[in-house]
Amino acid sequence: MTALLLLPLLLPFIAPALAERTARRLAPAPAVWVLTLAALALAGGSVIALGALVVTGLLKLPLFASLGELAHPLRTPWDAVAVPSAAAAVGLIAVGAWALIRSAVRQARTLRAAHAEVRRRPVAGDLCVVDSPYPDAYALPGRPGRIVITTAMIRSLDAAEREVLFAHERAHNAYRHHLFLAAAELAAHCHPALRAVRDATRYTAERAADEAAAAAVGDRRLTARAIARAALASGAHHPERPAVAPAATTGPVPRRVAALLAAPAPHRRRAAPWVAVLLAACATTSVCASATGAIGFHHKIEVAQGEVAH
Amino acid sequence: MTNAKDERRPAGELEASVLAVLWAAGTPLTPAEVQAALPHDPARTTVTTTLARLYDKGIAGRLRQGRGYAYFPVQDAPGLTALRMHSELERDADRETVLARFVARLSPDDEQFLRDLLEPEDR
Numbered sequence: 001m002t003a004l005l006l007l008p009l010l011l012p013f014i015a016p017a018l019a020e021r022t023a024r025r026l027a028p029a030p031a032v033w034v035l036t037l038a039a040l041a042l043a044g045g046s047v048i049a050l051g052a053l054v055v056t057g058l059l060k061l062p063l064f065a066s067l068g069e070l071a072h073p074l075r076t077p078w079d080a081v082a083v084p085s086a087a088a089a090v091g092l093i094a095v096g097a098w099a100l101i102r103s104a105v106r107q108a109r110t111l112r113a114a115h116a117e118v119r120r121r122p123v124a125g126d127l128c129v130v131d132s133p134y135p136d137a138y139a140l141p142g143r144p145g146r147i148v149i150t151t152a153m154i155r156s157l158d159a160a161e162r163e164v165l166f167a168h169e170r171a172h173n174a175y176r177h178h179l180f181l182a183a184a185e186l187a188a189h190c191h192p193a194l195r196a197v198r199d200a201t202r203y204t205a206e207r208a209a210d211e212a213a214a215a216a217v218g219d220r221r222l223t224a225r226a227i228a229r230a231a232l233a234s235g236a237h238h239p240e241r242p243a244v245a246p247a248a249t250t251g252p253v254p255r256r257v258a259a260l261l262a263a264p265a266p267h268r269r270r271a272a273p274w275v276a277v278l279l280a281a282c283a284t285t286s287v288c289a290s291a292t293g294a295i296g297f298h299h300k301i302e303v304a305q306g307e308v309a310h
Numbered sequence: 311m312t313n314a315k316d317e318r319r320p321a322g323e324l325e326a327s328v329l330a331v332l333w334a335a336g337t338p339l340t341p342a343e344v345q346a347a348l349p350h351d352p353a354r355t356t357v358t359t360t361l362a363r364l365y366d367k368g369i370a371g372r373l374r375q376g377r378g379y380a381y382f383p384v385q386d387a388p389g390l391t392a393l394r395m396h397s398e399l400e401r402d403a404d405r406e407t408v409l410a411r412f413v414a415r416l417s418p419d420d421e422q423f424l425r426d427l428l429e430p431e432d433r
Contacts, residue, residue, distance in 0.1 A: 122367055122368060124322075125320075125322030129329060129333055149330070155334055155336075159331060159347050159349045166326055206414075224427070227413060232416075232424055254420050254423045261427075
């Protein structure tokens with residue numbers, strides 16, 4: 001049982017490597033699903049495991065043991081460390097919950113501000129133009145979804161490149177990518193190792209929208225050029241921004257551009273599902289282990305309560 | 311990229327494209343000029359209808375020019391609100407999650423990679 005409850009806490013640590021490979025090899029649209037569901041399952045598993053650790057620790061304390069109506073002391077294989085590990089689990093849960101609440105509040109505020117801006121402006125079709133000297137564009141989720149673009153971004157791109165941008169943002173809204181990103185964000189606050197899975201989810205959502213845009217305009221090279229030009233235009237206005245990536249690595253935008261310039265390779269697709277299957281297996285194991293562990297733990301509590309025979 | 315394909319485009323998408331063309335131009339455009347600027351080559355009548363609709367909604371203004379009109383985008387309240395929104399949104403590191411942005415931030419190496427990529431096309 002100890003191992004069953006430790007497994008969900010350890011499995012997320014191998015998830016980043018699998019998520020990174022899934023993002024690179026699986027077609028982006030299914031990859032968004034696989035990564036999001038895996039992140040949620042791994043997050044659920046680790047939260048259940050942490051919860052079990054906390055309850056165990058509490059039931060070791062006389063006060064909570066009497067509240068829990070325990071007739072006998074709770075028998076666990078990790079008696080010596082039950083209270084310290086429960087304290088650690090409480091700490092982890094508190095830190096995660098605090099970060100989650102802060103992030104949720106901030107994002108709700110951002111969304112409200114963006115929606116308020118769009119309400120005050122005329123909308124042509126699904127497009128809202130903001131007269132601003134900063135090149136910027138984003139998909140604003142809602143019913144219906146909107147595309148917000150600044151005049152500076154409009155002028156940075158030619159007409160064909162703008163169509164790419166519109167198709168990209170429409171894909172985000174049509175596939176409701178913001179829900180996947182919110183789910184991945186939630187998971188990232190449940191276990192620190194799942195932050196890398198969230199980043200992989202963000203990247204595949206962008207890739208899925210890129211591919212949808214390339215299909216809509218019928219030109220991968222044009223799509224790549226539009227992304228590159230938009231990125232350079234946004235960058236020119238932030239000379240003070242710190243370098244986010246070390247010299248040897250490439251950031252998400254060049255990877256997206258390179259992926260569009262490389263023709264979709266069928267031989268890589270065949271190998272891809274194995275990574276995705278491995279990630280799904282990892283997530284399933286986490287859920288099963290935590291569920292089995294929790295059921296076993298519940299049984300031990302009932303034994304301690306004297307309700308069932310040992 | 312044919313007229314047939316364009317017929318299937320929802321009217322809202324064409325409205326968006328036409329408004330973007332008006333903003334990009336900086337000077338009032340006639341329906342013929344708007345049509346020429348659109349990459350997907352819609353029918354002239356479709357463009358004229360769309361411009362009339364933008365005018366009716368108050369999104370575009372128009373001036374008499376020859377026998378027809380030239381259209382321009384209506385500027386909204388001063389750029390102040392835009393500046394405020396930009397700073398508001400820029401402050402939040404978590405913004406990417408709720409507002410899927412077209413492009414993320416670049417490192418200097420990323421910029422060089424993209425410049426090298428665009429260079430042959432810009433020549």
